[in-house]
Structure formats: structure tokens, C-alpha cells
Amino acid sequence: MNHTHKLTDVATLRSQARQHIEAGAVTAGYNANRDQVVKLLNEALATEIVCVLRYRRHHFMARGIHGQSVGAEFLIHSNEEQGHADLLAARIVQLGGEPDFSPDSLSQRSHAEYVAGDTLTQMIQENLVAERIAIDSYRDMILYLGDQDPTTSVLLKQILAVEEEHADELADLLEGMKG
Ligand SMILES: [Fe+2]
Numbered sequence: 796m797n798h799t800h801k802l803t804d805v806a807t808l809r810s811q812a813r814q815h816i817e818a819g820a821v822t823a824g825y826n827a828n829r830d831q832v833v834k835l836l837n838e839a840l841a842t843e844i845v846c847v848l849r850y851r852r853h854h855f856m857a858r859g860i861h862g863q864s865v866g867a868e869f870l871i872h873s874n875e876e877q878g879h880a881d882l883l884a885a886r887i888v889q890l891g892g893e894p895d896f897s898p899d900s901l902s903q904r905s906h907a908e909y910v911a912g913d914t915l916t917q918m919i920q921e922n923l924v925a926e927r928i929a930i931d932s933y934r935d936m937i938l939y940l941g942d943q944d945p946t947t948s949v950l951l952k953q954i955l956a957v958e959e960e961h962a963d964e965l966a967d968l969l970e971g972m973k974g
């Protein structure tokens with residue numbers, strides 16, 4: 796328990812909640828820099844969308860003896876990245892921001908790159924690199940937020956855990972390609 800944090804009295808809670816009600820979930824107790832958080836979430840959104848597209852292409856282009864099984868995994872990852880994109884977009888709106896789905900600037904705003912990839916091994920490698928970028932950038936954002944916005948932090952931690960699973964699976968697939 797943090798004994799340096801003073802609990803707000805009920806009368807203050809009630810009167811604060813009545814002010815700026817149009818801001819919805821963003822209340823007087825919101826401590827983070829909202830514009831900065833929305834900006835970070837939009838960068839994460841762009842990253843997720845690029846990952847959806849890259850995995851999608853790799854799913855359809857996966858060939859060779861391992862093509863079917865690896866390609867099926869790419870489709871699962873693609874759909875999970877889409878799920879992350881949706882969660883991020885919903886949180887952006889909750890914070891009073893606008894999710895940026897503009898395709899023109901997508902690849903510049905994304906942290907991870909879109910690499911088409913020629914061989915199955917190259918595809919796995921590129922996806923693994925992208926996951927590792929996502930892992931470090933989510934971890935960065937979580938540390939940056941600290942305890943300023945617990946809801947966004949929980950969301951980012953949930954997504955981070957899935958990206959770590961993805962990276963782990965891809966490392967296994969890469970190992971399997973050698974055998
Ligand atoms: Fe993701």
C-alpha cells in the first residue's frame with residue numbers, strides 16, 4: 796500500500812465527477828499527459844496494423860514443406876494483431892482521441908517494418924524482428940506511463956504478453972526450419 800497517497804474524500808469525488816462530464820472516462824484524477832498517451836497509442840496502432848498486413852501476406856505466400864503449418868500460424872498471429880489494433884483504437888477513443896487509420900502515413904508511423912519476404916525462413920525472421928520491436932516498444936511505453944494511467948498500462952501489458960508468446964513461437968518455427 797502506498798501511504799504517501801492521500802485518499803480523496805467522498806464530497807470531492809462527487810463534485811469532481813460532475814465537472815466536465817462530457818470527457819467521459821477522462822476524470823479529474825487522470826494524471827497522465829493525455830495527448831502524449833494518445834500519440835503513443837496511435838504509434839502502437841500503426842505498428843499493429845502493419846503487422847496484420849505483413850502476417851496476412853506471409854500467410855498467403857507461405858510455401859514449401861512447412862508452408863501449411865507455418866502459414867496457418869501466420870494467420871493466427873495476423874488475427875491477434877488485429878485484435879490488439881482494435882483494443883488500442885477503443886482506448887484512444889475512451890481517452891478522447893481519434894484513432895489514425897490513414898493508410899498513406901501508416902508505414903512511417905509504425906515502429907515495425909513491412910517486409911514482403913521471399914522465402915519461408917525470411918518471413919519467419921522478419922516477423923520475429925517485428926515482434927521484438929513491438930516487445931521493446933510496449934515495454935518502453937509501460938515504463939514511461941508508470942502509474943499515471945493504470946488502465947492503459949494493463950492493456951499494454953496484456954498485449955506485451957501476447958507479443959512475447961508470438962516471438963517465442965516464431966523462434967521455435969525458425970529452429971524447426973533447420974531440421
Ligand atoms: Fe500485436
Ligand SMILES: [Fe+2]
Nearest residue numbers: 926957958961
Ligand atoms: Fe505479435
